Amino acid sequence: MDYRLKIDEEVIALQAEKKKDGSMVLSHAGRTFEIEYTMVSEYHQHLTIDGCPLNVFIARDGNTKMVVIRGTPYYIADADAVENRSRGKKRDQVMPQEVTPPMPAVVVRILVSAGDEVKKGDSVIVVSSMKMESTLVAPADGRVKKINVAEGDKVMPGQILIDIDKDAAALPRE
């Protein structure tokens, strides 16, 4: 079976073939690996790759899996699933234009009010996560349309904290 996996921003193609004895042959970039495996638990695989034993730990989250080998994490996703999804939602293009926290956080201070004019890079809101404060900035020149949160609110990545109407003049020409 063919796989296209996205690992560390890179997409790689692999072929996996399950054999009758329960082992697997994996081919990637002209190399072939003989892999035996034992599912120790839902989170733990014991692999023997070309005769070398290896403990691998894995947690799933939708189509991304966190795989940990000797303390190093790898984040792996099915490349096709990721591409389908971003085509549908165009999330990547929307995200940098919005005021949203990079991690789960609590709102500490709101530095602007509705109606304020802001310039790209102006500080608009301060959030705190695990005692570390981060200041979020206006993604573009514009006017604050609406503030969607209050001080003390718990906020998540992707949540739009402040709506900013971009200046028509500041919009990049198509």
Added chain:
Amino acid sequence: MVANRGEIARRIMNTCREMGIATVAVYSEADRKAIHVLKADQAVFLGGSDPSESYLNIDKIISAARQTGAEAIHPGYGFMAENPLFAERCEQEGLIFIGPPSKAIRELGDKTIARRTVTGSGVPVIPGMNKPESDTRALAGEAEKIGYPVLIKAAAGGGGKGMRVVTSPKDFQDACASATSEAKRAFGDGSIYLEKYLARPRHVEFQIIADRQGNVIHLFERECSIQRRHQKIIEETPSTIMTPELRERMGKAAVTVAKASGYVNAGTVEFLVDQQGNFYFLEVNTRLQVEHPVTEMITGLDIVRIQLEVADGNPLPITQKDVRSRGHSIECRIYAEDPEKGFYPSPGRIIYMEKPSGPGIRNDCGIYSGFQVPVEYDPILSKLIVYAEDRGQAIKRMIQALENYVILGVKTPVPFLIDVLKSEAFAKGDTYTDFIDTYFCGWKPDRREADAACAAFIIDELTRTVKPKPAAGMESTELSPWQTLGAWGR
């Protein structure tokens, strides 16, 4: 009663249990299932997740002690540990505060008063201001006098909160504002002052402990130079720069500082050591330190036990000459943070974990599989400590232990720590406070086992007969940053 949470509350309760002392935990909304609640003989709910409604709320903590009949309160580190008002309140209420008297906390806690006290005792201090200042213009004047680069510090501070290095006057105003705000949030007091910023110092501290009879001893040094955001991540003892002669002088200075300030109970005297081997008093941390375990490993002493004995009015069980050190110990702090993105916090749920074990391995751990790491508190998850006969062996042991430490669900600095411990710079003991910026700027892990990781991904796909559904422990409505990638589009 332990007025704290997580790993430190659990560690203190372990010693209490050994001593036959019953324990009371306190907790907030976010910590209903935290490890310290599960391990205590009794637990009292304080209130909301915001620290001001729980772990920083003096009235609620005192009333929890009253309600349960607790006789003494151990504050751990952070939260109430260095709040003189809390210690004073305990004194007034007839509760034993396991720490120094409120007067010593007040005088040493205000870093500027501490600087004045120590200046009088003849121990060298870093050039800088001896009182806090709120007027930015006056501060800017002081900065000019001291000379850039300067270090802005919170007068009430510790743990790197409210600390900023300023290299040029143009950044000074902004840095003051953000330092004040961070300090206010962390300590309830936004006062700041300035010190000369020393280039490439080492951070070396001495553990001290004093009884009410006036005896003070030190338990040698800890080298804590490897820091990110002015917060320590790797500590060890002995320090690689230490000679018996320097240890003797610095130990004496630490004891002098403790005596000058009327210190009782456990504390830490911090020094910066410059390139020439001169040492300067930095500050006294009037609490049990995060990194106290390395001292326990090499001395064989239980510092929390001595704290409890001294708080009960007993004299120190040992004298300076009884304190012996053997071997080498290293601690790595395991935070919920992303070492590839500037050590930004990474809260979330611990989906699965496996702790390392073996000779000379200690894990002071505040989490378990299934635990939701709250966003409201410090990101420390656990502390991994190793002990071995010498430094080389301790480093190898720590690398092994880290490689066998599995934490799935949040990002941790484990791969970063492994690379630091494997580095030549660390092996040489080239540990200055700019270590990470110098040797590990823009660090990324070497993902050399990507093929095996992909194999694991595929095996996981093949062996799952059911369609992917949220794994156990993922039902939470809260999203971790990597959960936001979303589920299969269906």
